[in-house]
Amino acid sequence: MSNPEVIRAATLAGVPHGFLGRRGGVSSGIHAGLNVGLGSEDAAEVVAENRRRATEAVLPGAQLVTLFQVHSAEAVAVTQPFEQAGRPHADALVTDRPGLALGILTADCAPVLLADREAGVVGAAHAGWKGAIGGVTDSTLAAMEQLGARRERIAAAVGPCIARASYEVDRTFVDRFTEADPENERFFTDTREGHAQFDLEAYVVHRLASAGVRRIEALGLDTYADPERFFSYRRATHRGEADYGRQIAIIGLE
Template sequence: MHPPLEKSPAITAASTIRHGFFGRRGGVSEGEFASLNASRSVGDDAGNVIDNVHRAVMALKGGPIEVALVRQVHGTHVLTVDGTFDLQQRPEADAMVTDRSGIALGIVTADCAPILLADPKAGIIGAAHAGWKGAVGGILANTIAAMERLGASRANIVAAIGPAISAENYEIGEEMANEIRTQFPDAADFIVTDGWPKPHFDVPGLVLAQAKSLGIGTVESVGSCTYAHPDLYFSHRYATHNNTRAGRQIALIARG
């Protein structure tokens, strides 16, 4: 049995692209990391992580292909995965693009928004990690620009925003809210103050609005709030509030 995954209908309609947003079910990790943890940096057994990532890859039903991963640092740097990219190393970046077939781009998250992108006509794919810093800093715009440099057309790009923490469960406090208002005024509308004693921030909503404003062909939201569904997803904030550790779920996209 393959682990369950969630898909974007628009990307699924492109027969040359395989993708999926995975949650925490269907893996071999145990305890706090049960069960499809895809990160080696949280304290899980490395062998379990390798098995889990392999299971996710096979669930794409494109055969056993390699996965390009980066060390995500909540920045806005985008890497191009070309023939010189060393799959054994994980350079610092928060997004990747490629025109290569036979390789999957992977993003791991546990509340931040994973974004998968594809221009099926040009055969260009991308994957991005958008925490609040990456979102306000323009990681999505940078990823689209990198895809265009490979030959993509933004009018043909399909983007899917995967499971992430919702504004309802993402309290940020006044200091962070003021920092966003001052340094990133374009994101200020996504600070939500109604109904809570402290401000909250809508990262998925911001990314969705950015995608629409950037003029890409189609944008969809996939999945639910990671914090609200600890049975389905890993959530760093939920784990912190419950004095435990969180694994990381993986999102994958590959050319056929």
């Protein structure tokens, strides 16, 4: 069995991290590959093995910590692993403790990994449209600062997510963003009547930059358009599949 594919960002060089997709896992069928979704209908022991493989590929020997993600702007500081059943309902984690692998699950939403090397503080955020407009990246930065990070030193990377070309939304969706800030119009391209295409990745980068992050890398990888490499909720829905896998982004400290 091949090893998991670990996609890394230059902005986070020197910090153990990786964005993982489908490659190198043991799931089969519609979940084929490295499905790490506890909420999927995949076999629990298979998901557990995929999660183990993903962690070992990024930070060998670390303990994986994930959340019960709810598309919120909530960020939590992690000092030790929590039981699977007791996972906080939140969408970002931060830590200054070595040996913890912070994991964010996605299947079109944008995974964001962050680090202040000097302070020894890392963070991971799940930024779907709802969390992104709600300020999940702002919450993550604030939580990192509570641990001694400084936002002008924080480097960030936005991993594989659904791209503008694959992400059509309706006018109500557009209005939600333009009412929050008229300049958000630039993240949309009009398509057919009453619809537009949304650039989630660019919006998340904008939110990070507006909050004072100076070094940001966007990987520009479209989860929807690359079924061999990534899971996609929207693609699974369009294909009428009964369920979908989730991929993971991980960051930690040696």
